[in-house]
Amino acid sequence: MLDKASKYKVSPPLNDDTFNQPDADLNAFVNGKLAMARFGIWNFAKFSEAKFNWDIALEPGNTQKAHHFFADGLVAAKTTKNADAAWRFLKFFTSAPEAVSKRIEAGWSIPAVTDPAVLDAYYKQKPPESKQVVTDALDSLVLPPVGPKPEKWGEFTAAVGEELDKAKLGRSSAQEALDAAQKRVEALMK
Amino acid sequence: MVGQRKWSRRTAAIVFLTPALLCLLAFQLLPMASSIIISFTDWDLLTHWTKMNFIGWDNYAQVFREEKSYTAIRNVFVFLLGYLPSIVVLGTLLAVLLNRPIRGVKLYRAAVFVPVITSWVAVSIVWRWLLNGQSGLINYLLAQVGIQGPIWLQDDFWAMVAIILVTLWKDIGFVSIILLAGLQDISVDYYEAAELDGASPWSKLWRITVPMLSPTLYFVVTISLINSFQLFVQVLIMTNGGPAGATSTIVEQVYRNAFQFNKMGFASAQSWVLLLIILVTTLALQQLQRRWVVYDR
Numbered sequence: 001m002l003d004k005a006s007k008y009k010v011s012p013p014l015n016d017d018t019f020n021q022p023d024a025d026l027n028a029f030v031n032g033k034l035a036m037a038r039f040g041i042w043n044f045a046k047f048s049e050a051k052f053n054w055d056i057a058l059e060p061g062n063t064q065k066a067h068h069f070f071a072d073g074l075v076a077a078k079t080t081k082n083a084d085a086a087w088r089f090l091k092f093f094t095s096a097p098e099a100v101s102k103r104i105e106a107g108w109s110i111p112a113v114t115d116p117a118v119l120d121a122y123y124k125q126k127p128p129e130s131k132q133v134v135t136d137a138l139d140s141l142v143l144p145p146v147g148p149k150p151e152k153w154g155e156f157t158a159a160v161g162e163e164l165d166k167a168k169l170g171r172s173s174a175q176e177a178l179d180a181a182q183k184r185v186e187a188l189m190k
Numbered sequence: 191m192v193g194q195r196k197w198s199r200r201t202a203a204i205v206f207l208t209p210a211l212l213c214l215l216a217f218q219l220l221p222m223a224s225s226i227i228i229s230f231t232d233w234d235l236l237t238h239w240t241k242m243n244f245i246g247w248d249n250y251a252q253v254f255r256e257e258k259s260y261t262a263i264r265n266v267f268v269f270l271l272g273y274l275p276s277i278v279v280l281g282t283l284l285a286v287l288l289n290r291p292i293r294g295v296k297l298y299r300a301a302v303f304v305p306v307i308t309s310w311v312a313v314s315i316v317w318r319w320l321l322n323g324q325s326g327l328i329n330y331l332l333a334q335v336g337i338q339g340p341i342w343l344q345d346d347f348w349a350m351v352a353i354i355l356v357t358l359w360k361d362i363g364f365v366s367i368i369l370l371a372g373l374q375d376i377s378v379d380y381y382e383a384a385e386l387d388g389a390s391p392w393s394k395l396w397r398i399t400v401p402m403l404s405p406t407l408y409f410v411v412t413i414s415l416i417n418s419f420q421l422f423v424q425v426l427i428m429t430n431g432g433p434a435g436a437t438s439t440i441v442e443q444v445y446r447n448a449f450q451f452n453k454m455g456f457a458s459a460q461s462w463v464l465l466l467i468i469l470v471t472t473l474a475l476q477q478l479q480r481r482w483v484v485y486d487r
Binding site for chain 1: 446
């Protein structure tokens with residue numbers, strides 16, 4: 001990544017302020033300034049503004065494919081006095097035809113149902129042409145490991161981010177940055 | 191009337207002061223007192239406060255052990271090095287200018303004060319745009335005169351320079367208005383007497399203006415020093431302590447530890463160490479003032 005930006009200059013400089021703005025990558029893609037990028041499926045609506053044809057594909061992967069994944073979890077409190085009502089609401093919210101069609105219409109997530117007849121409406125909604133890819137990705141999904149100290153997540157990301165920043169600034173090499181980051185994370189684990 | 195007399199000054203004072211005092215108690219004194227207690231615990235903001243464990247002086251020991259504490263203190267001193275002399279010298283010069291009988295001086299005085307009354311948050315966001323390395327106005331203007339501006343906020347040297355410059359711009363109005371009041375307090379008799387004796391403008395500045403202004407200068411230095419130690423909002427918004435911790439400050443660390451890492455106890459300990467630093471510096475300054483501040487008129 002460092003070389004792409006500073007050595008071969010095929011991606012924007014890493015200290016480019018434009019690319020530190022929120023949604024900069026999204027806007028760059030829609031404006032035809034970025035050829036390929038990784039996005040979430042909730043960005044499809046934004047892409048409809050693009051003045052060119054676009055499509056999606058699974059990431060090539062190296063020896064094995066691996067895909068990000070996230071889901072919206074719905075929960076009811078363990079101690080709820082209205083367990084039955086809560087269950088019925090959750091069921092309605094996630095799988096009732098009315099709710100499912102609303103979800104598909106809004107186009108921000110896939111309804112949590114397996115019935116192909118229901119999901120068909122989702123696949124038919126185009127672009128992208130290869131809509132099926134969205135669920136194909138689930139075959140090779142990976143979940144991030146949780147823990148061993150989830151409460152220190154913020155500190156981990158800060159430590160790693162700071163070391164990577166040093167590499168971005170050219171103050172350390174990629175290897176040095178990763179070594180330093182590892183050291184700091186290990187210290188936090190103690 | 192009898193009724194009015196019964197409403198003595200004392201009762202009136204209590205009635206009018208109570209709301210303000212209650213607020214002071216609830217939002218200032220109680221949090222301060224509880225932060226002392228919290229600083230000796232491992233409270234993480236999420237567990238119920240009755241379940242926090244007392245861990246003695248561990249948090250304070252950790253403050254002095256952690257490398258980041260020293261980075262933050264060093265950054266604040268770098269900031270001070272650039273900020274304090276500039277604000278005092280430029281503030282004085284501006285005050286002298288604003289003290290001249292020029293046309294529209296009241297307008298200039300108001301204009302200089304506008305940044306002071308503007309919100310730090312709004313100002314920081316605007317400056318972040320202006321200082322944008324690729325599309326910011328500052329670099330555009332610099333390019334017009336043939337200078338290629340740095341990527342201000344993404345560079346570990348220029349980010350601090352930018353923070354110093356923006357803070358100067360924001361605070362100079364406050365400092366110069368205070369100094370202006372100090373200048374106007376100096377009796378013209380001194381200058382007239384000096385004139386008769388044939389004193390040069392330079393010696394008038396050094397023998398009259400500066401000594402007579404020294405109590406005000408002392409106040410300005412103290413306030414600026416305390417404000418510098420509390421450097422926070424502009425850092426949080428403009429650089430978020432980055433890049434690579436180059437603009438990380440003491441209060442920024444307190445904020446991060448408390449509200450991002452949930453280390454309430456540690457953050458409280460850091461705040462009290464900050465208080466200690468400010469206290470020691472201010473006391474040192476007070477000792478030093480005897481050497482240069484003139485109080486007789």
